[in-house]
Amino acid sequence: xxxxxxxxxxxxxxxxxxxxxxxxxxxxxxxxxxxxxxxxxxxxxxxxxxxxxxxxxxxxxxxxxxxxxxxxxxxxxxxxxxxxxxxxxxxxxxxxxxxxxxxxxxxxxxxxxxxxxxxxxxxxxxxxxxxxxxxxxxxxxxxxxxxxxxxxxxxxxxxxxxxxxxxxxxxxxxxxxxxxxxxxxxxxxxxxxxxxxxxxxxxxxxxxxxxxxxxxxxxxxxxxxxxxxxxxxxxxxxxxxx
Numbered sequence: 559x560x561x562x563x564x565x566x567x568x569x570x571x572x573x574x575x576x577x578x579x580x581x582x583x584x585x586x587x588x589x590x591x592x593x594x595x596x597x598x599x600x601x602x603x604x605x606x607x608x609x610x611x612x613x614x615x616x617x618x619x620x621x622x623x624x625x626x627x628x629x630x631x632x633x634x635x636x637x638x639x640x641x642x643x644x645x646x647x648x649x650x651x652x653x654x655x656x657x658x659x660x661x662x663x664x665x666x667x668x669x670x671x672x673x674x675x676x677x678x679x680x681x682x683x684x685x686x687x688x689x690x691x692x693x694x695x696x697x698x699x700x701x702x703x704x705x706x707x708x709x710x711x712x713x714x715x716x717x718x719x720x721x722x723x724x725x726x727x728x729x730x731x732x733x734x735x736x737x738x739x740x741x742x743x744x745x746x747x748x749x750x751x752x753x754x755x756x757x758x759x760x761x762x763x764x765x766x767x768x769x770x771x772x773x774x775x776x777x778x779x780x781x782x783x784x785x786x787x788x789x790x791x792x793x794x795x796x797x798x799x800x
Contacts, residue, residue, distance in 0.1 A: 563587025566661035568687025582684035583610035585662035606708035610686025628704035633756035656693025
């Protein structure tokens with residue numbers, strides 16, 4: 559299998575049958591910022607990654623050169639994936655739902671182990687993996703289909719936080735852990751003016767964070783105190799491959 563991108567991308571299954579029947583892509587890995595601890599439940603902003611593709615190279619009337627594109631990464635609600643040139647939007651990741659918390663689904667021989675996923679595998683040549691994100695995307699489990707992308711998310715005043723324990727598995731649906739999200743909307747970690755731009759383009763995805771705030775430090779000498787105030791401009795660039 560072809561391993562997915564770093565950060566929980568789903569693995570792809572590839573088998574070379576002929577010049578007309580080969581090749582699929584693994585799912586991309588998310589880009590995330592975490593506070594306090596390096597685990598899924600301490601993520602405060604997430605850029606979801608795109609799902610793998612199984613584009614048919616030969617152009618004809620039926621397939622039109624694109625039988626199985628993957629869904630784009632990003633968006634608080636993601637795209638689905640294409641099966642035989644038709645978009646499937648029934649199985650998509652969002653702020654409270656997806657294949658699993660964090661990871662995109664890997665290709666499986668007999669369909670998804672998640673009851674909400676594609677129940678039966680079709681075709682034995684190549685099956686792409688799904689993209690990871692706040693919630694990971696679902697795999698198409700079809701030799702003529704792509705796989706879904708992972709959702710983006712950020713702690714903001716309008717954020718939807720899943721309640722209770724949130725279960726996270728690996729990309730093959732083996733249980734990793736289950737615990738509640740570590741922050742609330744009252745903890746002071748709120749981002750504002752959050753924008754997400756899902757889509758498919760050449761090159762890398764990018765997450766940009768700009769923090770502009772006033773910080774005051776007191777400086778005391780004897781009984782005279784002065785305050786120095788300045789503005790902090792902090793910009794982070796993250797790239798994620800899909």
